[in-house]
Amino acid sequence: MLPEIRTPIPGPRSRELASSLSKYENRNVTYFAADFPIFWDRASGINVWDVDGNRFVDFTAGFAVAAHGHTHQAIQDAIANQSARLMHAMGDVHPAENKLRLCQRLSEITFERWGLGVGKTTLCNSGFEAVEVALKTSLLHSGKAGVIYFSGGYHGLGYGALEVIGIPWFREPFLLQLRDFATAIPYPNCFRCPFGRTEGYRLEGSRFPNCASSCLAAIEDQIAQTIRTRPIGCILVEPCQGRGGEVVPPIDFHRMLRQICDTYKILLVWDEIYTGFNRTGTLFACDQFGVYPDIICLGKGLTAGFPLAACVGRAEIMDAWPLSAGEALHTTTFLGNPMGCAAALASIDLHLEKALGTRVQTLGRQFRDRLKELALPAIGHVRGLGLLVGAEIIRPDGSPDPAKALQIVLCALKDGLLFLTGGTNGNVLSFTPPFCIETEEIDYACKKIYQYLRLGSVS
Ligand SMILES: Cc1ncc(COP(=O)(O)O)c(C=O)c1O
DSSP, rough: OOOOOOOSSSOOOHHHHHEEEEEEESHHHHHHHHTOOOOEEEBTEEEEEESSSEEEESSHHHHTOOOOOOOOOHHHHHHHHHHHOOSOOOOTBBBHHHHHHHHHHIIIIITTTTTOOEEEEEESSSSHHHHHHHHHHHHHHHSSSSSEEEHHHHHOOOOOOOOSSSSGGTTGGGGGOOOOOOEEEEEOSSSTTTTOOOGGGSGGGSSSSSTHHHHHHHHHHHHHHHHHHSSSEEEOOOOSSTTTBBBBOOOOHHHHHHHHHHHTTTTTEEEETTTTTTSSSSTHHHHHHHHOOOOEEEOOTTTTSSSSSEEEEEHHTTTTTTSSSSSSSOOOOOOOOOOHHHHHHHHHHHHOOOOOHHHHHHHHHHHHHHHHOOOEEEEEEEEEEETTTEEEBOOTTSSOOHHHHHHHHHHHHTEEEEOOOEEEEEEOOOOOOOTTHHHHHHHHHHHHHHHHSSSSSOO
């Protein structure tokens, strides 16, 4: 359903709640401004209603979580049934049965499906924890502390994850409590080439740049040099950068990383927390890159609405962890929460429906085409894969324009459209809607963007 706005945005109740929350919550958490935020009350499918009764269309899926649409009936039922029976178990001591079913299912849909044997899982409460389990696994497996990661990458904000985050301002305030075990390498970005080439971005999606992907040789060199100078246990990479601005690398990038990992006997860790579970139009992004990792980190669309994530690795790698002798080396109070496992099992069943990937690919292509057809000079580059769609907002000289991107988000909010900005410069309009979005809603959003940029509500 298209938006229905009944009050000024934010409405009076949202304003009242914002004023109270700002008194009691750490002031660094929620962003408060005269025109921000709205408080969510309920949601269904593609729509969110705020506490003032306004209906919005959600182009974020709540940070790419609500893949099947908000409050999907099957996931609701799974959580409700499980909560009536058993809400909480003792994850690493006396688990619930559905923890076994989920770990088995994750193995079946990843490493077993790829013909790479059994996958073993550590369940986590949050994406960054899954990344940190991967980092710990890398050390236990190789005895090497070093990690190669990529500029612009986002892996969450725990202290382990901060070591490997490619957006430095998240890390800088905490440097005194961090150790330096990781090395950043440029991520190929055809629109803002880290090696100064300009040919790549002209082609659709930048998957086939016409600069002969010269960045790849430079990246390979930098990685090889790093491996020669410090002990490296793994390369950690996002298949496409999500929070980094929907950056899709040239098609050979991941094949090259796989080759390097095989040559130097280091682990390849894919962070598919954002891209996994059909977000890019295949169950996992690696299914379309034709490259398989040794460890995969999953979250967000895994449950499509319950805080649960997973680090899944090939059994022989995960078996670097010692057999538990009664104290797990990595666990949490809520590990393998039964409601989370039930939500994940229900969500995975929905993800395995045959037509879903094709639907995501078709809608994503439509969305990118519509954005390009607007032919707006302020939109410098439209890119993405599936329903991971980014539009770079630029100044006339081509430099990033985060202020304009934010203005668009604020105008859209007033019109009942939930947008987000992303990218390392904050100038990318970042769209990750639920998969039940329809062409009508996509067209509506594009028309609004046209109005803001062409007819002057955003200058
Ligand atoms: C690729 C990627 N990895 C890890 C994370 C961190 O996940 P969480 O916020 O659940 O800790 C995110 C979150 O956006 C992400 O996009």
